Amino acid sequence: MNSKSANKIIISPIGDITPDLLVPIASELNRIFGYPTEVLSLLDDIDFAFQPGRNQYHSTPVLEQLALSAPADAIKVLALVEVDLFIPILTHVYGEAQLGGKACIVSTIRLNEGRSYQNTQEPFQSRIVKEAIHELGHTFNLRHCREHTCLMHYCRDESDVDRKSDQLCRYCKVLLEDEIKRMEVK
Ligand SMILES: [Zn+2]
Ligand SMILES: [Zn+2]
8 A cells, every 4th residue: 555656745624724734734744744635625515524413523434534545645644624533532622633644634613722722823823733743643653652742742631732842852752763664665
């Protein structure tokens, strides 16, 4: 699957995701992972994942659909949604990823919290960018990191996200380089 011809990271917006969000995400994913990025809509909606009892969307089936709809030249796929996501063991998630797999997803809705008392879009935007890198990092086999400033640190709330830097720590960087090398000799 991860042959040498697959060399693109696809960013797939679902719903009303604006270019002022997609542009910084695309350039930051390129900076961290080194692959070219392309914005391409892969799913029209994720209604199939809606659970009326919770009024939320179950992210795991969305990942499966994304992986199936990914074009052959996609090495990874990141979906961006503006609806609330969950996995059964948690009340909500900012996102979910297939560890070492192809697909991941990030929701903007919870990361938006706190924006009302901010005069700028910037904290909101940088949270989404950080969580997009975080989830994509999982698809490159990166696990959670204990370093609070590392992008792979697990965040329980928005202030945890704000505390993270825009970098992977040295340890996670090495693991990412190793994983990319491993994928490329396959
Ligand atoms: Zn995580
Ligand atoms: Zn780290």
